[in-house]
Amino acid sequence: MMYIGSCIVVGTLSSLFNDNWIIPIILIAYAICKIATSIWYILEAKYLKNFTKEEERNKITFAYEFIGAIAASTFSILAGLLLKVIDIRHAYLIAALLGFASMVVVLDYMKTRFGLKPEEYSKEDIEFTSEVTK
Numbered sequence: 001m002m003y004i005g006s007c008i009v010v011g012t013l014s015s016l017f018n019d020n021w022i023i024p025i026i027l028i029a030y031a032i033c034k035i036a037t038s039i040w041y042i043l044e045a046k047y048l049k050n051f052t053k054e055e056e057r058n059k060i061t062f063a064y065e066f067i068g069a070i071a072a073s074t075f076s077i078l079a080g081l082l083l084k085v086i087d088i089r090h091a092y093l094i095a096a097l098l099g100f101a102s103m104v105v106v107l108d109y110m111k112t113r114f115g116l117k118p119e120e121y122s123k124e125d126i127e128f129t130s131e132v133t134k
Helices: 002-016 022-051 054-085 088-110 128-132
Strands: none
Touching (some): 054 088
């Protein structure tokens, strides 16, 4: 959420102001984005190493990276098309707001599926790994 919040700040400030005093604020927001991203990668690696078996780790990592690459490619193409229509300041703000909206939807969806006690998960969620190995 810090990443999306920083993107919204950068998009809003760059859309509203064209003065030089805004540059340090935008650089600080970018620094916050990078700090939030670096923490995410550390937690991701720790999670995969601590809570998965080696044979499952490869499948999970492949699926995660594959879906991430497809999403990044899709977003890059859509961003290029968006930049043909509007300038970069407004495109950045639109992308940040769309990212915020999608994050809210995902968090709402995952509210009943993440952080539960083992007995609170549905049978389908638990049996997923056994279906993959068949």
